[in-house]
Amino acid sequence: MVARLLSLCGLDLGPTEDLIGPDAGNPLGHFEHADFHRIDEALLEHFGGSWANPPELKPGWEQESSLIHFTEEAKRLLGTFAESPLWGWKEPRSTLLLPFWKSFIPLLRFVICVRSPLDVARSLEKRDGISIGAGVYLWKRYLQAAIHDTETSPRIFTFYEDYFGDPIPEINRVAEFCGLSPGSDNSHLRETVSQELRHHASETTQLFDAEMIPAQYKLFYLGLHVLASQVSAPSSLSQCGSSASTDLAGGLMRLMMEFDEQERVAQLQSALAKKDQEVAVVRSALAKQLTEKERQILDLEKRVTDLEKQNARLQAFSDAVRGTFVYRFYKKFLRPFGVNVR
Numbered sequence: 001m002v003a004r005l006l007s008l009c010g011l012d013l014g015p016t017e018d019l020i021g022p023d024a025g026n027p028l029g030h031f032e033h034a035d036f037h038r039i040d041e042a043l044l045e046h047f048g049g050s051w052a053n054p055p056e057l058k059p060g061w062e063q064e065s066s067l068i069h070f071t072e073e074a075k076r077l078l079g080t081f082a083e084s085p086l087w088g089w090k091e092p093r094s095t096l097l098l099p100f101w102k103s104f105i106p107l108l109r110f111v112i113c114v115r116s117p118l119d120v121a122r123s124l125e126k127r128d129g130i131s132i133g134a135g136v137y138l139w140k141r142y143l144q145a146a147i148h149d150t151e152t153s154p155r156i157f158t159f160y161e162d163y164f165g166d167p168i169p170e171i172n173r174v175a176e177f178c179g180l181s182p183g184s185d186n187s188h189l190r191e192t193v194s195q196e197l198r199h200h201a202s203e204t205t206q207l208f209d210a211e212m213i214p215a216q217y218k219l220f221y222l223g224l225h226v227l228a229s230q231v232s233a234p235s236s237l238s239q240c241g242s243s244a245s246t247d248l249a250g251g252l253m254r255l256m257m258e259f260d261e262q263e264r265v266a267q268l269q270s271a272l273a274k275k276d277q278e279v280a281v282v283r284s285a286l287a288k289q290l291t292e293k294e295r296q297i298l299d300l301e302k303r304v305t306d307l308e309k310q311n312a313r314l315q316a317f318s319d320a321v322r323g324t325f326v327y328r329f330y331k332k333f334l335r336p337f338g339v340n341v342r
Contacts, residue, residue: 003031003090012087040093098149115160157228216259
């Protein structure tokens with residue numbers, strides 16, 4: 001929606017035939033350049049990931065020599081915009097790959113589109129069968145990358161829900177940031193903001209009540225919205241830069257990550273405590289088993305002792321018998337003739 005609005009205001013997104021067309025998810029079109037999409041897909045795959053499974057990228061990854069083919073392709077693509085005074089592209093995967101694009105495109109400015117994590121998760125669940133939890137993680141991962149990798153660049157945050165009601169003030173604010181002029185006749189812009197295509201819209205109270213959304217993500221979204229509402233678009237492109245309010249977005253994001261880290265530590269501590277309990281139970285059961293084994297061993301030792309005593313008594317009796325007159329008589333006079341006595 002935002003890309004289409006900026007296109008109507010004069011932003012060059014490339015020839016219509018190069019844009020990804022409409023589908024069931026976006027009946028008006030994606031307004032994504034197919035070649036940017038293709039390069040981003042290939043880059044994510046190169047690092048063993050995808051848009052739904054973002055790879056872990058180490059600092060400086062964009063300078064790897066293995067990316068020379070991607071760099072050449074990207075430069076050829078950018079050459080097609082050489083004659084355009086104001087051009088841009090919308091491609092969600094680029095959010096994860098901004099260091100690559102920034103490495104050879106100077107003076108980039110960024111329009112960061114933000115939507116409620118609950119709405120994003122519900123949309124991904126319906127369209128792609130992604131669980132709510134995984135959808136929320138993707139929302140956080142993409143927004144985190146967008147904020148972190150644009151901190152030194154001019155940027156503006158625009159919130160999806162601000163376009164419903166009276167969209168013109170928000171359209172004007174974003175267009176101005178991009179150096180565009182919406183013009184006096186804005187009826188075509190109003191028509192672009194279609195309530196019918198707003199498939200998932202949750203109220204703030206629903207977001208608060210959504211147990212599947214971590215509290216820090218709710219606070220981050222609402223806090224970022226408040227900060228963004230305090231930012232006015234610059235009156236000229238020469239004034240484009242990170243304002244105090246957008247700079248605070250980075251601090252707010254780091255605070256959210258700190259909460260995330262504390263939550264992970266708490267979860268780890270809880271898991272360790274649970275494991276300690278499990279170990280204690282196993283040790284107790286083992287001690288009982290050892291006690292029972294020890295008792296059985298003592299019983300066996302007593303039986304062996306008793307048998308040894310019985311054997312000793314039998315041996316003494318046998319020795320005593322062998323010493324009697326009767327035994328000596330039997331041994332000397334009867335056994336030589338085959339007489340067996342029982």
